[in-house]
Amino acid sequence: MNEEARNMLPTVNARIYPRGGLDVLSRAEVARLRDASSGGMHDLLRRCALAVLTSGSASDDPRAAQELYPDFDIQVLQQDRGVRIDLHHAPAMAFVDGEIIRGVAELLFAVVRDLAYTAIELNERDLDTGDAITDAVFGLLRNARVLHPTEPNLVVCWGGHSIGRDEYLYTKQVGYELGLRGLDICTGCGPGAMKGPMKGATIAHAKQRRRTMRYIGITEPGIIAAESPNPIVNHLVIMPDIEKRLEAFVRMGHGIIVFPGGVGTAEEILYLLGILLREENADLPFPLILTGPTAAAPYFEQIDQFLRLTLGEAATSRYEIIVGDPVKAAKRMAAGVRKVKDYRIAQKDSFFFNWAMKVPLEFQKPFVPTHEAMAALDLHHGRKPHALAADLRRAFSGIVAGNVKEDGMRRVEQHGPFEIHGDRDMMDALDGLLRAFVEQRRMKIAGEYRPCYRVVT
Amino acid sequence: MNEEARNMLPTVNARIYPRGGLDVLSRAEVARLRDASSGGMHDLLRRCALAVLTSGSASDDPRAAQELYPDFDIQVLQQDRGVRIDLHHAPAMAFVDGEIIRGVAELLFAVVRDLAYTAIELNERDLDTGDAITDAVFGLLRNARVLHPTEPNLVVCWGGHSIGRDEYLYTKQVGYELGLRGLDICTGCGPGAMKGPMKGATIAHAKQRRRTMRYIGITEPGIIAAESPNPIVNHLVIMPDIEKRLEAFVRMGHGIIVFPGGVGTAEEILYLLGILLREENADLPFPLILTGPTAAAPYFEQIDQFLRLTLGEAATSRYEIIVGDPVKAAKRMAAGVRKVKDYRIAQKDSFFFNWAMKVPLEFQKPFVPTHEAMAALDLHHGRKPHALAADLRRAFSGIVAGNVKEDGMRRVEQHGPFEIHGDRDMMDALDGLLRAFVEQRRMKIAGEYRPCYRVVT
Amino acid sequence: MNEEARNMLPTVNARIYPRGGLDVLSRAEVARLRDASSGGMHDLLRRCALAVLTSGSASDDPRAAQELYPDFDIQVLQQDRGVRIDLHHAPAMAFVDGEIIRGVAELLFAVVRDLAYTAIELNERDLDTGDAITDAVFGLLRNARVLHPTEPNLVVCWGGHSIGRDEYLYTKQVGYELGLRGLDICTGCGPGAMKGPMKGATIAHAKQRRRTMRYIGITEPGIIAAESPNPIVNHLVIMPDIEKRLEAFVRMGHGIIVFPGGVGTAEEILYLLGILLREENADLPFPLILTGPTAAAPYFEQIDQFLRLTLGEAATSRYEIIVGDPVKAAKRMAAGVRKVKDYRIAQKDSFFFNWAMKVPLEFQKPFVPTHEAMAALDLHHGRKPHALAADLRRAFSGIVAGNVKEDGMRRVEQHGPFEIHGDRDMMDALDGLLRAFVEQRRMKIAGEYRPCYRVVT
């Protein structure tokens, strides 16, 4: 885009005052917020704010917004009364006749709130133990005011952000059926499978005359620019990293629906199964439904076969695959959520946070796919399913990195393919799964697919 | 559809109890309601109820629902506590897991409420004078609880129910821009241009975090089956005939937007101009905006030319044509509504009902296009624009009837073409307009277009 | 009061605009309201409005307000927008810094609303049958928006308006205990036993954090000036006469508590027993509790003896006497109301209006105590209890009139004492009861008590 076109993109300067959440701060808190937002947190804040201000725009190119609004800036200012946000050269699309759209302002304050909480509150804590990390996740969610002692009804929906039209329509239908049954929706807050269920639920909630419904979007700083919150999200939470984001999903959600997606989605399934298959979690009800339109049947079959082969038949007790039947998917989820409620009541566990689920520390700490880490994986039959699931997820993550992520690709170029120690049949299955993703265009590959790993059996 | 297929359509038997509106009735009222609903009003009630129960279904064939659910029946029953509605073989699509969708139940009670009001209350009144008819319109609307002393913000949207995709998307965009500006929507409550603006406004209202928004659908018994309420309508009103329905639109609405439509839409424009061009209404602010996507420009040009030729340049002061610019259309409407508000305050007129507008009795009484009535029209230059507009609307109505309505076609077959007394240029323009509608497929014609009238100059 | 003092009483001129209820009227309705309020209804309106505007003032002299504010006037005016009320020389005590107290404005509009309904709506109806009268009562109450389909919880409290301090404190305690149990209060809306229960309930409702509580005052034009609504009343209804007022109490209330009172209270007990003892009402649960402080024990004993003697032991099954125990009184009432609820559900009767209770026409039509009417009473043992109760109530009413009411006293002076045909023991008991009231100062007598009747056995 040349300079002239850029100049024509309309922008607005504005001052915004908060409502709720940031409206009763102490002087010291305001000062820390101002310092943090003009210091190390500033660039992050600027990028996240821009994502919110362009919410609903068509592009999914993370850099697009940055290039379209190069002069955009945001400042958090102190005044005795509290906090004020000054926007400079902000996208005009977030405004109507000079006034910011109220929902956008709310999301904007959510960004400030969560980045500040991370920079100020979490910065002071030791996050070395599992309990400390879980407590940080809890603290962020409570501070975002998304924890309420209401009836369990929150369904997390996972799936790809760039899916086909048929698959998108299917996610809408499932959302509609969930909404008709009084269920709220939580997703990763971008487009595709993260938007469809919310959109369907909106229509259903309107038909059922619900007044307070939650469309919760949980994102992270690294992803929000690429997947700016869709306009339906009415609660936005920014977790500091993918591990805390995943933990937020599984502790807040009363059930999870997985729509077709790319490799990321497959990873998420392994993450969740790695937790659910642990003995400590064996009695914990947790509805997990894999569903998509009829055309997506092969996708789920392949995943199913892979899971059976690697984790054993027992793993299949933890999920259900439903193809081409939104009503059935919603009914099963509603039934599953009822069981979760009964269990929580029996265990006197809270409705709003799944304290009882054991999430092992290795799932809370990020996995960095070095050659050493990859070589240390132990992908052989005979291990406990949950341990194998954890290592499979890591292998998966590493292979993906080696194929498409900058860091991983560089490592492979420098040191050659990763060496993975595993049983041959498992490795074949993994390979087959990845090739299928490429064929189904669920994985972006430049040029021909070349495996970045080598199996040592 | 054969018997077997029919048997497969799922149905439900249910008992429904009212909330609001019908929940505090006297014993005598309940008895009259029961009698009316099992007597003369029963068939009407059955058809309207079926339309509501299939709300949102794809078909626009009025007979489809009747044929798909031949065994459907509805009974209004008295029990001491109040009213109960029994549904037999009702479409399963209105239910979720055996319970009726709450919004559908509300619409169902709206049907009973309005048909009962018409059959019981209005039946007892003399409706010979203009004031009595206006009072009946007011009574029905108040009984439907859609009159509130809130800020003027109700925009009526007119337009075709079967429009092209581009035109439909445009109506959504306009609705979105209206919604961003805090405006509510009122339409004829079917698909197409009657659904698009509501859908757009829904998204905008959600973004602006509005809590109580009105999507008012005003329909009539003859049309509800063909144009079943779209699922967004949250207030449904059934007026007894087209004249009272039109009066409800112009007295409740604080402004009107006209999207492209068929001949019906053109008639509506003439109806409204016939009122607005009267001297008594000269000072009354009433924003009237004709708008559509760029491709619809020729449609509006033709209408504009026709209005200029027949009603004179002065008529153009009463409407504005905006092409391909939803933001501008919404801004102008918002500005117009503000003027309406100022005027009502200055005149101490109510916000919720436009008492000050003079609607002449001939607009309130139905026009039946007989050969005598058509011959009595006086379409010559030199008449007052509002009188000419009224006769043009009648001519228009008669010609349409002669072309496509059963009654009118039969009359023309028996007695030959209508004779219309008018100036040649006006007649030519009328003819041109109709031919254009045919070409643009806005008017359904079986076979070649043959004028059903003869000009006597 | 001399002219000078009068001039010093501060007054205010003000214009009031309605909220709710009177805010969506048709032009015709506004015109009828204006006409009625400036015509025959005007003096009544003026007096009732003055009572409301001096609500909470200490005096219970009906003429006091009239004399204190001789120049007060009220006008109901039409403007297109709706209704406006103009007050001239209105008591300043109803205003704060020039603005009318919001609750007073609500009561003022209640006055206009109910007098207008009576003058306009009821004026057009034949009220010759019991059903028609009941329907009028229902119509007035619904129009006053006090009928809601909520849980049965309305306790009517009857009792004297000028009771001793101990008795007043006792009514507060009972109200407090009722309020703690989630019960709402309905009374005749003046001071004494009509204010105490509301005041006690207010504190209890605050402690239980109830948000929407009803303190309903049902009055009549002839009494409102003497018993101006106490400040706690948040729903005021003006019934046209005492018979409709009594019917409103028994059809709206889910139970009745009777505190000590004068002869009026005794009459009310007989009215209610006359209804409850009819065979048609035999199965109808209706808690009736007579209660007062320990010092009031003799009062209730005497009434109890009289009822046993005249109506038989069976009559005692319809009421319970509780002395000096507010908690027990409230518990029994709460239990009774639960039974009423169960019965209504079983019978599918409405929660908000006791349709199932049969109120005979002779209780709905006023009794005028002429010599003929009194001579026609049949007070002998052996009659059905309900019939006897009805005649006893009439005898009672006539004797009271002969003693203290202007009309009755004049009749007795002209024609000598009433002749009453009855059994000697019943007559003696009646006489004893009246003498006790005089001794306990519950009945105002000028000079020595002389019976105004003669028994013919």
Next chain:
Amino acid sequence: MNEEARNMLPTVNARIYPRGGLDVLSRAEVARLRDASSGGMHDLLRRCALAVLTSGSASDDPRAAQELYPDFDIQVLQQDRGVRIDLHHAPAMAFVDGEIIRGVAELLFAVVRDLAYTAIELNERDLDTGDAITDAVFGLLRNARVLHPTEPNLVVCWGGHSIGRDEYLYTKQVGYELGLRGLDICTGCGPGAMKGPMKGATIAHAKQRRRTMRYIGITEPGIIAAESPNPIVNHLVIMPDIEKRLEAFVRMGHGIIVFPGGVGTAEEILYLLGILLREENADLPFPLILTGPTAAAPYFEQIDQFLRLTLGEAATSRYEIIVGDPVKAAKRMAAGVRKVKDYRIAQKDSFFFNWAMKVPLEFQKPFVPTHEAMAALDLHHGRKPHALAADLRRAFSGIVAGNVKEDGMRRVEQHGPFEIHGDRDMMDALDGLLRAFVEQRRMKIAGEYRPCYRVVT
């Protein structure tokens, strides 16, 4: 009270679950709460809880409740779901038919909340600087959810807890007039002048149909047992000591009304003037009204004379004395609060916390009246009024202690009277004031009044 009587006092065992505030806690928080409440904080919690559970009882003897319910105990228990409170042998008066009164339960959770905040949160902080103390006050109030960004309307009422009936009725009238003007009330939450204004405001708020009104009681652990919250308090806050309690009053309140009281009230006036007379606070609007019934005129005259003599005429600009005129008092307060609002807007200061007021550290730290501290006071003319006010308050506090407080009396017995260095006229005035309090029975003295100090001039 002997054992038998004690056994007859009815008690209840109950389990209470929180709503709001304590309902979304982390596991760690619940554990800390449980530990604190069973550890050092337990006895305090037990006493405060008992005060709340006997709220509204007649006695003001702090030990009465302890003796009447010797077996009462409270435990805060952890369960995964959150917090549960177990009550053993709790006063039955807090329950209705076995269920705790909802308002009492709220106050009970307020006790747990505030004691826990003090024991857990504040315990970890350094409270050496003025800012730190102010921040602690802010933190406690915010945690108690009494800080809201609403219109300034909070009037603090100070005055004696055991005042005469006339004075009590006057406080009710003032509260009524404040309530009519939309003002909320904050007091020390006991009886007398702390209850009257709330009671009056309750009636006024009801008449003005206000829905959300605040009756805030701010107390401290040492005083709550003697002055158990009156039943109208709907927000209870327990500050850890008198200094933080006073700071909470002056930072939350938008104006202060002082009713007649004992020496404590005189101290409070000096505390506030000591702050308001500082130069940094010179421009700060802060309405301070001293008011009482006509009979209280001498009380205020004496205080006024004392203030003029000691602090100079200029001090009188900071307060207004209004005698026997509740309407005027309320009007002036309303006007003062409007000025506060304008000032906050101009200064962009928050509405809910008076950050701009400078409270010097010596007012935040407790004054312990030793002989050294008393001898160090500097009560001579010529000092800055605010400095003199501060020392006067201390002198006052010490003299009171020497007369009636256990610690002070012991010190005086051991070391002889305090030596105070001051100008003779000031000392005489102080002496006169105290003697007057004794005469007016506003100060409890056993035996004859003997000064506990000696003036050194």
